[in-house]
Amino acid sequence: MTLSRGIKRGFVGAALLTIILVIIGLITSYFGSRYQLRLVYSTYVNLLVVLGLQVFMGNARITNLSHSAFMGIGAYAAAICVTPVNIKALSLPNAPWGLNAFSLDPLSSALIAIVITGTVALLVGLMIVRLSGIGATIVSLAFLVIVHSLFLYRTDIFKGNQAFFGIPQVFNLASVIALSAVVVFSVRIFRESKWGVALRASADDEVGALSMGVEMYRLRLIAWVFSGMLLAVAGIAYAYFLGTISARPFYFNHVFLTLAMLIFGGMRTVTGAVLGTFVISLGLEMVRWLETGPVFLGIDLPEALGLSGIALGVVIVFTMALRPSGIMGEHEIEDLVLKK
């Protein structure tokens, strides 16, 4: 079987992005402080989220606001499976259905978490994919709120805003980089596959795609479930590194942050997702430094709490106003080195 030109270019692009991801990881490992290492780790986790978001949003071009909920489902599902029984006896004494009576190894827990999240995504997706535009977005928002409410109020399972602790910390920077590389390849190949091309076509012109025999709803559902499973992977990577999770990180602030990353970089390309994640993460770190009211060039700057939220909003507003297709537009990284 010969690979199409798009797939070949996709492999080259994914390989180039992987090289960059590995280089950033190596530099951090050798030169970074413990704090910086943690920061870079969370950037990679956000990269997994943004890539998961790109699969559906970038190809079907329907805004999804529930991605952090899927990340949360993945994280909690894995946490509940993997946390040792003696710790769960302490933290989840009233857990129903025997959830505190068993414990699995990290890999099995991760696989179960991915399957559970994928199943939830399938059920939600059956509703989402038949809607388009604002309807789909509102349903995704409602789903985010429902999941967050469940996390908060079923304290017997999720512990709400309290820390769900005792998750074995089996991941390190190398694991998340390896995972990012695999996800970059799969997302990029999906984009260039016949499914990805057909999905992008249907986003351009539904009727035109239909007349070419494109089964839009089925493709949207495939992308949606794939996206949900990738978001579960991000949640698992988050939980397996920190060892402690709570409901708050899987809500609006995180939705907004990762959305800004994708919009800024350019949602239509995988390179845009990667670029947006790293630029916004770096920029946000600088803004956070400014928030503390530092002395800069001899000037004692005032404390400016909330500046990071404003900065993210400004990024979204300016990107949408000046370059709605994001920094990368329709360009992928290999366009820099390969002839078009």
Added chain:
Amino acid sequence: MLRVRNLRVYHGIIEAVHGINIEVPLGKCVALLGPNGAGKTSTISAITGVVKSEGSVSFEDRNLSSLSVEDRIKAGISVSPEGRRVFANLTVEENLVLGGALKPKCRSDRIAEWFKTFPILGERRAQPAGTLSGGEQQMLAIARALMNEPKILLLDEPSLGLAPKIASQIFEMIKNLKQENITILLVEQNATQALKLSDYAYFLNNGHILAEGKPEELGGREDLMAELTGIT
């Protein structure tokens, strides 16, 4: 032969096509003429399965009525839709890849052939299709429809919105396709050009077939031409 029997198409509660019969023999070019709102595009959409319809659509004695769009394409029916509908954000090449999605074997060779036939499309293979001119987009739409190597090509208003010179090029292209023995159902408002190309023609208005016959017969009927131009 493509055979449409007692075809009725509804848009909500409105009946757009009222039980028409059409036949397109293999190797022939049949024109479907009529003014705006006559039901031409509804007829094409019903044949391709994009809209639901009553009556029967059969091709080479196989009833297609219950088949999906995809299965009708596999049965050999392809369409270049009204308004071209190229995928603006996809590259020229991706448009062609999608056009040939149901026949992946030797697809790259067929794309290369099209780039030879239309060098301008080859030059712009990596460009978003939305950046092409109207005429180039129409060429792409027709090439895309032919990527599945159909037995019958449905062309819905291929000259719509094109400058006369560009429209002539498109009609020249259709003439070449006809010479290659491709069966064509041509929907057009430009009756003069369509009648020149076709072997048989139907005149549709308000969802009814008002007349049918050889091009020279229909072309000579001033009442029909007046319906088309709106000049009485």
